Amino acid sequence: MNKKKLGTSVVSGLVVMGLLAGCGAGAGTDQKKETEGAATGKTTELRFYTFGTEGNYNWQKTVAAYQEKNPNIKVNVIGLSEKGDTQEALKKLDLAAASGEAMDVLMFSDPAAYAQRVSLGMVAPIDEYIAKDGYKVSEDYKVDTMLNGKYYALPGKFNPWYVILNKTALDAAGLAVPKDWTWDEFMDYAKKLTKGEGNTKVYGTYFHGPQNGGWLDYAKLAMENQKENPEFIKADGTSNLDSPLFKKSLELRMKMEKEDKSATPYADMLSQKLNYRTQFFNQKAAMILTGSWMNTELGGTEQVPLNFNVAIAPYPKNNAADPSGYTQVTTDYMSVAANSKNKEESYKFIRWLTTEGALIQGKNVPSWNKVKAEDLSKITDAILSGTKNPEKVDKASLNTVLANSKASAIVPPVSYQAEVYKAVNEEFEKMILGKQDIDAAVKASQDRVKGIIDSNKK
Structure with missing residues (x-):
């Protein structure tokens, strides 16, 4: 890989790795001390580094429950950002690792x-503990965290993408809330929900991207409901833009905006700096495709009140016969530090935290597959409250x-992901603004991404 192409975070991480390697010389002595401590019944302290705030994760209540169940364990929660800012938290985490903090x-x-x-060696594999417990991550959790054939994390919260619907508008149009649907059906709903003209027009849907190299989910809509390789780059590092689903994603966007006129124009999104929350809650769009981080806002907020009824539909499929439910998901990755002297205890904590502990925490929908319907209902009740x-x-x-x-x-993710996103974004923008057709956009995206991949090869 061309060193000039490495991101700042990766470079700093390489420094961290070197420092961690230097700190590992006394591991044998530390392990001996740990064993001796366990034999004398001493309390083991686990240092837990997190970006999550108390308000968003209920740490005090959750940790207290674990410590009551495990009196020989003390969990010290080390908050890395008072605002829950993940970038700030990562910088502090890297600095802590570089300075040799436990x-x-x-x-x-x-x-x-x-x-x-x-990849930088900061995280320990946990396969041996998973094997000892006798379960499969892919079966026990909705998110499979495997990397390069090994597990380095268990998934915490479960935030899939879904479609938020103006149910009042659906009822008026005589449309049922979809329980399983395709992109063709989504487009049909959008046409039927579009009404009015000019400033009073209500669009069937609004897509919040891509823009400025971000929100690229909206340039690969038909790719992200796949079990494997939902990204522009495949797992083997090659380009995925020759997938017919990439072209289908562009065709979908063009048809809805240019032909059906059922999607808010991309040019309006940019020029007016539109936001998906206000477009939906102000009833300028009847459906929005977004992530379930919106659970906390579905019933309206002080800033954006709700004046109609809301329902949820799953992420659309490409074909009716495709398996249901696959979508892009955000989660928390709960890992054991590579330099931890308490790896087994740390693993036991993250296993509890991502299973029973998630129910006690009650702040997010867990990735754990064994959450009962009544437990899920209690969690969503608490979130919506x-x-x-x-009630809407x-x-x-x-x-x-x-x-x-x-x-x-x-x-x-590859270190040059931002370059790939920027290239695809630029070619999408030329297409949607009428400067090139779909085939030209596909070809230009393929060529540019291949060039980026080639230039970053070692």
Whole structure:
């Protein structure tokens, strides 16, 4: 890989790895001390580094429950950002690792942060503990965290993408809340829900991207409901833009905006700096495709009140015969630090935290597959109770979608991901603004991404 192409975070991480390697010389002595301590019945302290705030994760209550069940364990929660800012937290985590601070449990917010720090040696594999417990991550959890054939994390919260619907508008149009649908059906709904003209027009849907190299989910809509390789780069590092689903994603966007006129124009999104929350809650769009981090806002907030009924539909499929539920998912990656002197205790804590502990925490929908329907209902009740009008939300449709959603396999992010996103974004923009057709956009994207991959090869 061309060194000039490495991101700042990866470079700093390489420094961290070197420092961690230097700190490992006394591991044998430390292990001996740990064994002696355990024999005398001393309390083991686990140092848990997290970006998660008390308000968002209920740490005090959760940790207290674990310590009551395990009186020989003391969990010291080390908050890395008072605002829950993941970038700030990562910088502090890297600095802590570089300075040789003792670490046991690490929490990452996205696959890029997780994969990079695994590759830099900051995270320990946990396969031996999983094997000892006798379960399969792919069966016990909705998110499979495997990287390069090994497990370095267990998944925490489960935030799949879904479609938020203006149920009042659906009822007026005589449309049922979809329980399983295709992109063709999504487009048909959008046409039927579009009404009015000019400033009073209500569009069937609004897509919040891509823009400025971000929100690229909206340039690969038909790719992200696949079990494997939902990204622009495949798991083997080659380009995925020759997939017919990439072209289908572009065709879908063009048809809805240019032909059906059922999607808010991309040019309006950019020029007016539109936001998906206000477009939906102000009833400028009847459906929005977004992530279930919106659970906490579904019933409306002080800033964006809710004046109609809301329902939830699953992420659309490409074909009716395709398996249901696959979608992009955000989660928390709960890991054991490579330099931890308490690896088994740390593993036991993250296993509890991502199973029974998640129910006690009660702040997020867990990735754990063994969550019972009544437990899920209690969690969503608690989440919706923090909104202004929870009674306007069709909770049954929300729970059904959350229970049946499944995560696509993780594609380890490449260090030049931002370059790929920028290239695809630029070619998409030329297409949607009428400067090139779909075939030209596909070809230009393929050529540019291949060039980026080639230039970054070792």
